[in-house]
Amino acid sequence: MxxxxxxxxxxxxxxxxxxxxxxxxxxxxxxxIQELLALEVGAAERFQNQWLGYTESKGSPLLRNDIGSIYNIITPDDLLVCTGAQEPIFLFAQANLKADDHVIVQTPCYQSVQSVPESIGCTVSKWEVVYKDDRPSFDLSQLSDLITDKTKVIFLNTPHNPTGFHFSKEQQMEVITIARKNNIIIFCDEVYRELEHSPAYAIPAFADAYELGVSIGVLSKSYGLPGLRIGWVASKNKEILEKIAILKEYTTICNSAPSEFLAGVALRNRxxxxxxxxxxxxxxxxxxxxxxxxxxxxxxxxxxxxxxxxxxxxxxxxxxxxxxxxxxxxxxxxxxxxxxxxxxxxxxxxxxxxxxxxxxxxxxxxxxxxxxxxx
Ligand SMILES: Cc1ncc(COP(=O)(O)O)c(C=O)c1O
The missing domain is CATH 3.90.1150.10 (Aspartate Aminotransferase, domain 1)
Structure with missing residues (x-):
């Protein structure tokens, strides 16, 4: 590669x-770890007794249950727990794209959503930020214009790294309408979700809002726990998720047991x-x-x-x-x-x-x- x-x-x-x-x-x-464990009665003692065997490849049912509570429609069965957010980006692209595919990437971007598809041989079009009076925005008609009959995936990131841009509910619906009309997967990196500065700015996860939506989440950013290296991918589409799960057996196989335990404590005290x-x-x-x-x-x-x-x-x-x-x-x-x-x-x-x-x-x-x- x-x-x-x-x-x-x-x-x-x-x-x-x-x-x-x-x-x-x-x-x-x-x-x-001490501060985190202090958030839940009895967690410190249970952590001492954490079994250090292999864990379930898709993530423990308990942890998937805790992650599921973040979503409206996504259930524990629609989740695959991974190592950080980087692993699911890599695995999703590797498992679901082939050389002839065209993808659209909201840019500037966290580089893996562009470089991994490029390494597979995909054609990448950039949906670039537009600044007006210092304010970042993304032009929806430009997104429509970028679509070709080979477009397989639109890669989004909201709240957006690096601009801080965040889609409104209306804009999100418009993006989904465009993708749905063309049967395109939306892969949305949602690592900064849940850190809206007012509840009014919160929008649904793309995996909840769209049948071909794939959302990734992580404990690294909004939760401030990157050392746990616990992230996940969520989708109602079983085929997409299964392809990622099969490839994960070639990368990390399963997640760290102590990290899964601590991630559960964090999510229950989110x-x-x-x-x-x-x-x-x-x-x-x-x-x-x-x-x-x-x-x-x-x-x-x-x-x-x-x-x-x-x-x-x-x-x-x-x-x-x-x-x-x-x-x-x-x-x-x-x-x-x-x-x-x-x-x-x-x-x-x-x-x-x-x-x-x-x-x-x-x-x-x-x-x-x-x-x-x-x-
Ligand atoms: C937008 C975005 N996606 C994914 C990642 C990777 O996250 P992790 O460190 O949890 O793998 C980062 C990290 O900086 C990021 O900013």
Whole structure:
């Protein structure tokens, strides 16, 4: 298999653990096993007695039951538990696409939804973000125009990495209508779901809303538990799910038993965990509002309605990759430059972690020392 290196993951591999201040992570603040177990009476003792044998390949019935509670129509039988969200993206594409297929990818994107289909030999069309007055949007008539008689899958991601864009219910229905008319699968990466900034912004999972919908979810982002490496794929379509399950036997076979146990505790206590993380997000967003209000001449600012990330445009003449290199070298502040997404002139910020106030203060030092003289 020949596949392009994953630019974003390479970038994090090289810089995440050597930078002192990160302004760009897409996950929420993590917690310790002890803190997680404390959320449920008796969980600490049960965890000590967790059996370390192989687990059921599709995920334990108990865990699938807990995951099922997130959905309206999806049942435990419509779920396959996987390793993070990366594994189900890879397996879905490998199991359901062939060289002659055409796919449409909402871009900029988390690279695997583009690179895995490309590695199979699929033709990939980009459904690219449009910015109007700093606000990201996706043009539905353009989506219709991209469809050919070979289009097999539309890859979506909502809330969207990196722009922070989130479909409304009406837009979601329009996308489904377009796909249904053409018998196209919608694969939606929903790793930032459940972190809507107000309940009014919540929309159904695509797997609930569409008979050819495939949703992926994970505990890494909104729940802030990426170390568990527990994600899943959900679909009412048995054929799609079965193909993925068969291929999983060549990758991870089954999931880690301790992680499955801890994932169950997290899901049963999701209201507490999500409220904690949303609180962090809202506190950090207030700081970003103040910061960007102060520096409107330097940066664009659009406040997302869901998720822990946003994409910021630099209004001055610079190379985003070199800019991020400098903030890292001079202030040990990690930014994620748009070049990583082949979308230059922007950088991604994250606001799900408690270290943001310090990181933002350091970034402001850099701005004051280097950019203010330029205004
Ligand atoms: C949109 C998106 N999908 C999938 C993933 C992969 O998630 P995981 O680390 O849980 O495999 C990420 C991680 O950054 C992501 O941002």
């Amino acid at each position: 020949k596949i392009a290196p994953f630019k974003l993951e390479r970038y994090y591999t090289l810089h995440e653990f050597s930078s002192e201040y990160s302004l760009c992570n897409s996950d929420c603040e993590a917690m310790t 209201a507490t965990i999500l409220a904690r993380n949303l609180h962090i997000v809202k506190q950090n967003l207030r700081l970003f509002d103040i910061f960007f209000e102060k520096y409107t001449e330097l940066f664009s600012w659009w406040r997302p309605q869901a998720g822990p990330i946003a994409f910021v445009q630099m209004k001055f003449d610079t190379n985003d990759m070199l800019f991020a290199e400098r903030t890292l070298r001079e202030k040990k502040v990690l930014l994620l430059p748009g070049g990583i997404y082949e979308f230059p002139g922007y950088f991604r910020i994250g606001f799900g972690r408690t270290g943001i106030p310090k990181a933002l203060a350091k970034f402001e030092e850099f701005v004051v020392e280097n950019l203010i003289p330029k205004i």
